[in-house]
Amino acid sequence: MIHIAIDGPAASGKTSLAHALARRFGCLLVETGKMYRAVALGVERGFTLDQIEITADHNGHTMLNGEDVSSLLQTPALDQASSKIATRPEVRERLVTLQQQIAAQRDVVMEGRDIGTVVLPHATVKLFLEASPQERAARRAGERDGAEFSAILTDIIARDLRDSTRAIAPLNPAIDAIIIDTDQKSLVEVICEAIDLVEVRLGGHRSSD
Numbered sequence: 001m002i003h004i005a006i007d008g009p010a011a012s013g014k015t016s017l018a019h020a021l022a023r024r025f026g027c028l029l030v031e032t033g034k035m036y037r038a039v040a041l042g043v044e045r046g047f048t049l050d051q052i053e054i055t056a057d058h059n060g061h062t063m064l065n066g067e068d069v070s071s072l073l074q075t076p077a078l079d080q081a082s083s084k085i086a087t088r089p090e091v092r093e094r095l096v097t098l099q100q101q102i103a104a105q106r107d108v109v110m111e112g113r114d115i116g117t118v119v120l121p122h123a124t125v126k127l128f129l130e131a132s133p134q135e136r137a138a139r140r141a142g143e144r145d146g147a148e149f150s151a152i153l154t155d156i157i158a159r160d161l162r163d164s165t166r167a168i169a170p171l172n173p174a175i176d177a178i179i180i181d182t183d184q185k186s187l188v189e190v191i192c193e194a195i196d197l198v199e200v201r202l203g204g205h206r207s208s209d
Helices: 012-024 031-043 076-085 089-105 113-119 131-144 151-166 187-202
Strands: 003-007 030-033 055-057 062-064 106-113 125-130 179-182
Touching: 003 012, 003 055, 003 113, 012 030, 012 106, 012 125, 012 187, 030 089, 031 055, 031 062, 031 076, 031 089, 031 106, 055 089, 076 151, 089 106, 089 113, 106 113, 113 125, 125 187, 131 151, 179 187
Parallel strands: 003 106, 003 125, 030 106, 125 179
Antiparallel strands: 055 062
C-alpha cells in the first residue's frame, strides 16, 4: 500500500502538490486541514463537538454532518479558527483516528502538518515543504483577490508561531522526511521534483502514465 505524507506550514504549496501526486500515482487525496476547518465551521454554526461528524467521501471531499462543505472552507476566518481548534486534544484525537482509518483502507496522498510525524509515521514517502513567510503570503494573496498582503503575512506569521509551539504535535519535519524548499520555484518545478523523489522511493512503480 502506498502512503505519501506531505507536511509543511500554511500556504507552502501542500495542497497543489498533493492533488498532482494523487493523480500521478492513483491515490485518494486527503486534505486534513479541511477536516479541521470543517470542525471550526461546525462550531461556528453552533454545534457542539459531540454533534459534529467529519468524514471524507471516496472523492476526497470533506463532509460535515453529511454535507459536502469543501467549497466553504477556504476563508481567512477559518484559517485562524482551525489552527486554534487543532490545539484541542479531543479534536486531534478524533481526526487523527479518522485519518488513520482512511489510510488503512487504500493508497493515499495525505497532506497536513503532522502527517509524517503522527498520523502516518510509517508512510512510504514523507515530504516536507518549506517557504518563507513572505513567499507564502504572496501566494495566498494571489489566491484571494483583493486580499491585503500585509494582513495575510501577519496571519501567517502568527499561525506559524502557534503551529510550531503547540504542545500537541507541533509542526516539525519527520526525521526521515525529504525537505523541499519551494522559494523561487514554480509549482511545476516543485511537482516535478516531488514526482522524481517519490518514483525513486517507489522504485519507479505505480506511475499512472
